Amino acid sequence: MATFEPVLTRNWNVPDARSLKVYESRGGYQAARKALTTMDPDAVVNLVKDSELRGRGGAGFPCGLKWTFLPKDRKETLMCVNGDESEPATFNNRYLLERDPHMFLEGILISCFATRASTSYVYLRFEYIEATRIIEEAIAEARAAGHLGKNIYGTGFNLDVWVHRGAGAYICGEETGLIESLEGKRGWPRIKPPFPAIEGAFRKPTVVNNIETLCCVPHIVERGAAWFKSIGTPKSYGPKLYTVSGHVEKQVCVELPLGVTCRELIDDHAGGVWKGRKAKAAVPGGISMGLLSADELDTPLDFESLRKPGCLGLGTAAVTVIDDHTPIIDYLVNTSRFFAHESCGQCTPCREGTGWMSKTIHRIKNGGGRIEDLDVMLHLAENLGIIPGTTICGLADGAAWPIKNALAKFRPELEEYIRTHQTPGAGPTPLQLDVAAGRRVDLFQVGNAIAAPPPAAALHSPGRPDA
Amino acid sequence: MATILINGTEYPIPEGEKLNAIQMAKRVGVEIPYYCWHPSLSVVANCRMCEVEVGSKDPKTGEVKMMPKLVPGCQTPAKDGTVLVTDSAKVQEHQRMIMELLLLNHPLDCPVCDQAGECGLQDYSYEHGQSNHRFVEERIVNPRKDVSDLIQLNQDRCIMCTRCVRFTREITQTAELQVMRRGNHAEIATFPGVSLDDNPLAGNVVDLCPVGALLDKDFLHKQRVWFLAKHDSVCTHCSTGCNISVEENKGKIWRVKPRNNPHVNDYWICDEGRYGYKDDSAPDDLLEAMYVLKGDDHVAVAIDEAVRLVDRGLKQAVIGGRTVAGVLSPFLTVEEAYLMATYLKGMTSDAVLAVGPVPARGEDRTFSPDKSAGRSGDTSFLAPRPFTIHAEKAPNARGVRAVIEHVQGAVVEYDELLRKVEAGEVGALYVASGSPTDWIDEPTAAKVREKVAFLVVQDSRVGALAHKADVVLAGGTYAEKAGSYVNADGRIQYAGASLPPRDGSLPDLDLFAVLLDRPGGPARSSDVLAELAEAAPAFAAAKGGTLPLYGATLEASASSPRENGPPPFVDAWYAAMGAAKAR
Known part of the structure; x- marks a missing residue:
């Protein structure tokens, strides 16, 4: 720990670090x-492949390996940079963009050179207005100084970088959704194969990398793969930006070697849980990755270890702490509402499933819950997502994991909540229950569902009152 | 040989075709349910209904390795060594889940829905679904709206398969329909001020819709589909010769739907053909009897008397040394044209046979899907087939010309015949029309009447010339006659009769057969076609009188078996299914 030298954040506290002059004076673009x-x-x-740099965007796919998937005989390659950082509580890319834009541009430059891409699109989240302005200024500066544009450093290599702002959809952070959105279409993820490396944006071979991944590349080139592999745990290498938010004293973004434990992050870097309370749970890496209970906080936050407590993975390494005054149903209300809102509506299981789960959880929250709702949700959650193969992208996995984890780790609390929070009128009506169960319904018996029919009479009988 | 393993049985993969798992399984009789996939649209795999277990077989060891997750069949190519399992418990549980999810927000208003009876949700729910469901929340209610004057969108019923969106994007390339909003609030919509009104293929989105979301307002709430009898026919509104299914109940046509023919119209028909049936079955201007001119007025006579008068009139003209001429309209079938030509030529070899005027309107419009641009999903399974609406608004100009060429040697054009008539060279004229619109105007009709001593008009509706004719024969509309047409590409296709002949009329083929005194009862079009194929080398492709399902090209060079062969797959929502077909 003592020997760890931060590289990604090294210019953050330097005054005026986002200007090209300061960046170059600190060894930039070397x-x-x-x-x-x-x-x-x-x-x-090969160098990046040797360093075993894994994508920092969420899935953790080896970056160098991704680059080797490009067809050998390609004519044109496109580089898309995924800056649609829309995972809730994640803000490490934003810090990188706003505090050190030139390191990011240098990463793009090296990666485009490695993949022979002469056009790079930086897809930025809609809400990052300030970051967009900063990165556009940096691009203009770098272009003027000859770091971008035609014939860079006299090598004959050309590179154009374009900034594209999204329109505020979570799904456009999925790489093929991003490509569709970049093409001007609705951000619906594409089916794979073909993978973007074969046929991506505008039907050309495309590399999609996260901002933080690209920011690691200049340091790997500068210091070598061995240096990179010396940081972190045996299977997850390199420095990583962790963000901590939620019920902590101090919301921070810190650079640490991969494999730091969740408790260390909270206690040493975020000043502990706020108001002197205890942590009840923590989200290890963006809400789609699941939930760590209080006893699991010693789990190292790296690509491998988070599987053991049943989480989906490291994700964006955005830790959100939930204190012990917060009912877990509130966490579920928030996550389920988010995913139901952000599901793109393409695949049936995700479109209908996220909406269903959200409605059920809201009903439980409002006091209309039934114990069997938990089982129905769990059954549904187990069948959603790209892992069982029922959707195109991983959004539904993200929607399912919080429910799976919460039910596995906090089921007694949820059942207790359902039992103690019964509000008349909030639950399903007897008619709804009968219809759902496929029971035969006598509509005249169920409340005042419909008015009773008039007494039977022949259509034109003379004695009929209304004839 | 390449083989595929489906549910434990090994099948050979047909060579030279790129099939996906759904197509391949259907070939060997295994059904994989699907909604969003369509053989003519790009693959997006978003309904997730066709998911199956996929694996691969090691060619050396024969060891089968299955993938841990389910894979959509529509995006799985049928390759050598592919293993498909479509009936395992895992797949069935998945299908049950998809049906449950699709029906969460579906209103289940089948009793008032026009799609009932040919609905993908009904069929698959019965087969793969469950009778109860666990959803006890409020459903999403989304009011219905209009996407064009003729098409209604019931958004509640939509399952977001996006077939209609892909159709407007990929086939017509007009992109009127869009998906708006996200998640389970997603809906199909048009931008403000945009509608499908100007799209000449708009009606196809109704056929594409596997559920009752997009409905045809022309057909709305008029008939239950299971009461309709479907008849295979060919559209006569232009020279494309689209294959259609004419759907009638108790002698009234209710709608026209496209039939798949990969060599002609793929799965589409234009709106002109779709709604054109109304013109053809409008009862007020159809001829209801045979008429003979007596004094100043036409008198209805019995069929046999009218036919006898025609025969006598023409023969008298021949005996009197006057020229007999016939006008064969391009709306006649090949068989009718052949019998009429034989009849007139058999009377006197000097008879003049002219082809009727071929109506033309506008320009040819071709919709050629581009595989690379505009497609929203995977296009690697597609064989792009262009669809053309021809300006030539007659079904059989080529066929009639070929018949006249065979019988007479050369075709006399209509204008040439009119000149002959004006010069007083024609003593008796036999006009066989069958055109759904008037193609002879009042002044021309008066001129013809003035110059021609004996005038016979055979038509299905009252026209300007019929008012002046000596004898009016009531023939059949396109729906009342069977026969074959030669389309713009020289493909001869058989169209069956959809309706019985109406009272007082006879199908044209029967009229000619009576005139010819053909033995053997009512004429069968296949017998006539067989005779023609025997006699005329141009029609050799129709040998035996029975045409293949997808027609046959008349040119010998193009008649390779593939050209006339079946497609690898026909989308089930078009195939005439169940009881309706059997009627």
């Missing part, structure tokens, strides 16, 4: 110069 002038593109790819 790695890019080294890569472009002394290395072969394939050598850069």
Whole structure:
């Protein structure tokens, strides 16, 4: 720990670090110069592959391996940078963009050189207005200084970087959804195969990488793969930006080697749980990754260890702490509402399933819950997502995991909540229950469902009152 | 040989075709349910109904390795060594889940829904669904709206398969329909001020819809589909020759739907053909009897008397040394044209056979789907087939010309015949029309009447010339006659009769057969076609008189078996299913 030297955040506290002059004075663009002038593109790819840099965006796919999927005989390659950082409580990319835009541009430059891409699109989240302005200024500065544009460093390598702002949809952070949105279409993820590396944006081979992944690349080029692998745990290497938010004293974004435990993050870096309370649970990496209970807070936050407590993975390494005064149903209300709202509506299981779960959880919250609702939701959650193969993208997994984890770890609390929070009129009506169960319904018996029919009479009988 | 393992049985994969798992399984009789996939649209795999277990078989060891997750059949290519399992408990549980989810917000208003009886949700719910469901929340209610003057969208019933959206994007490339909003609030909509009104293929989105979301207002609440009898026919509104299914109940046509023919119209028909049936069955201007001119007025006579008068009139003209001429309209079938030509030529070899005027309107419009641009999903399974609406608004100009060429050697054009009539060279004229619109105007009709001593008009409706004719024969509309048509690409296709002949009329083929005194009772179009194929080399493709399901090209060079062969798959929502077909 003592020997760890932060690299991603090293310019953050330097005054005026986002200007090109300061960045260059601190050794900026040296790695890019080294890569472009002394290395072969394939050598850069191999270097990144050797470093076993895994994508920082959420899925943790090895970055170098992704680059090797590009077809060998391609004519044109596109680089899309995923800056649609829309996972709730995640803000590490925003810090990178706003505090050190040139490190990010250097990462793009090296990665585009390695993948032979001459066009790069930076897809930024709609809400990042300030970051967009900063990155556009940085691009103009770098272009003027010859770090971007035509014939960079006299190597004949050309690169254009364009900034594209999204329109506020969570799903556009999924790589193929991002590509569709970039093309001007509705952000609906595509089916794979073909993978973006074969046929991506505008039907050309495309690499999609996260901002933080690309920010690691200059440091790997500068210091080598061995340095990178010396940081972190045996299977997850490198520095990582962790963000901590929620019920902590101090919401922070810190750079630490991969494998730091959740408790360490909360206690050492975020000043502990707020108001002197205890943590009840913590979300390890963005809400789609599930939930750690209080006893599991010693789990190292890396790509491998989070599987053991049943979480989906590291995700964006955005830790959200939930204190012991918060009912777990409130957590579920928030997550389910988010995913029902952000489901793109393409695949049936996700479109209908997230809405169903959200409605059920809201009903439980409002006091109309039934114990069997938990089982129905669990059964549904187990069949949603790309892991059972029922959807195109991973959004439904993200929607299912909080429910699965919460039911596995906090079921007694949820059952207790349902039992003690029964509000008349909030639950399903007897008629709804009968219809749902497929029982034969006598509509005249169920409340005042419909008015009783008039007494039977022949259509034109003379004695009929209304004839 | 490439083989595929489906549910434990090994099947050979047909060569030279790129099939997906649904198509391949259907070939060998295994049904994989699907909604969003359509053989002519790109693959988006979003309904998730067709998910199956997929694996691969090691060619050396024969070991089967299954993928841990389910995979949509529509995006799985049928390759050598692919293993499909479509009936395992896992797949069945998945299908049950999808049916449950699709019906969460579906109103289940089948009793008032026009789609009932040919609905994908009904069929698959019965097969794969469950009778109860666990959803006890409020349903999403979404009011119905209009996407064009003729098409209604019941958003409640929509299952978001996006077939209609992909159709307007990929086939007509007009992109009127969009998906708006997200999640379970997602809906199909048009932008303000945009509608499908100007889309000439708009009606196809109704056929594409596997549920009752998009409905045709022309047909809305008029008939239950299980009362309709479906008859295979060919559209006569232009020279494309789209394959259609004419659906009638008790002698009244209620709607026209496209039939799949990969060589002609794929799955589509234009709105002109779709709604054109109304013109053809409008009862007020159809001829209801045979008429003979007596004094100044037409008198209805019995069929046999009218036919006898025609025969006598024409023969008298021949004996009197006057020229007999016939006008064969491009709305006649090949068989009718052949019998009429034989009849007139058999009377005198000097008879002049002219082809009737071929109506033309506008320009040819071709919709050619581009595989690379505008498609929203995976296009690797697609064979793009262009669809053309021809400006030539007659079904059989080529066929009639070919018949005249065979019988007479050369075709006399209509204008040439009119000149001959004006010069007084024609003593007796036999006009066989069958056109759904008037193609002879009042002044021309008066001129013809003035110059021609004996005028016979055979038509299905009252026209300008019929008012002046000596004898009016009531023939059949396109729906009342069976026969074959040759389309713009030279493909001869058989159209069956959808309705019985109406009272007082006879189908044209029977009229000619009576005139010819053909032995053997009512004429069968297949017998006539067989005779023609025997006699005329141009029609050799129709040998035997029975045409294949997808027609046959007349040119010998193009008649390779693939050209006339069946498609790898026909989307089930079009195939005439169940009891309706059997009637």
